[in-house]
Amino acid sequence: MEQKSKTNGIFIGSKPLMNYVTGVIVQFNSTEAKEVIIKSRGKFTSKAIDIAELTKRKFSKEGIKTKDIKIGSEEFVTKEGKKVTVSTLEITMVRD
Amino acid sequence: MEQKSKTNGIFIGSKPLMNYVTGVIVQFNSTEAKEVIIKSRGKFTSKAIDIAELTKRKFSKEGIKTKDIKIGSEEFVTKEGKKVTVSTLEITMVRD
Numbered sequence: 416m417e418q419k420s421k422t423n424g425i426f427i428g429s430k431p432l433m434n435y436v437t438g439v440i441v442q443f444n445s446t447e448a449k450e451v452i453i454k455s456r457g458k459f460t461s462k463a464i465d466i467a468e469l470t471k472r473k474f475s476k477e478g479i480k481t482k483d484i485k486i487g488s489e490e491f492v493t494k495e496g497k498k499v500t501v502s503t504l505e506i507t508m509v510r511d
Numbered sequence: 512m513e514q515k516s517k518t519n520g521i522f523i524g525s526k527p528l529m530n531y532v533t534g535v536i537v538q539f540n541s542t543e544a545k546e547v548i549i550k551s552r553g554k555f556t557s558k559a560i561d562i563a564e565l566t567k568r569k570f571s572k573e574g575i576k577t578k579d580i581k582i583g584s585e586e587f588v589t590k591e592g593k594k595v596t597v598s599t600l601e602i603t604m605v606r607d
Binding site for chain 2 (some may be wrong): 457458459460461464465467468472481484485486487488500502504506
């Protein structure tokens with residue numbers, strides 16, 4: 416049997432908020448993950464915080480909480496050849 | 512002489528990004544602050560991350576860096592009497 420990673424990630428985009436909350440819970444329940452990392456960039460960083468807080472409030476009884484928060488920057492080049500810097504946010508959720 | 516607080520805060524709103532970056536630096540330079548906390552709520556949390564990252568990139572030579580990041584939730588009642596929950600983000604910057 417293939418060995419599963421102990422850390423899973425979910426990348427936040429434009430889907431409804433609850434899709435991602437469900438996504439986090441599914442990753443905790445369906446895999447061997449001890450941690451799920453909510454990853455986001457740019458304007459989606461606010462949404463990532465909402466998702467982490469909502470997941471925590473709704474599933475604190477299941478022992479799910481925030482473990483670590485990291486911010487950073489990423490550079491990339493747009494289709495027009497312009498160099499752009501975007502902020503990133505990673506929130507690591509754990510289940511005790 | 513009045514004793515100054517060793518921690519200052521700056522609350523992020525709708526002013527231009529650079530106003531807040533300057534605000535952080537002014538607090539480090541004009542006060543005895545060892546730490547400056549960038550505080551934000553709701554949609555402004557993304558902007559707070561941009562401000563922290565930009566301050567770090569521009570002033571890393573002066574020893575300014577991110578020390579701590581906290582997320583949370585606040586409840587408040589709107590003028591219409593509706594209960595609303597909003598996410599909060601506090602980024603603590605320090606100068607070595």
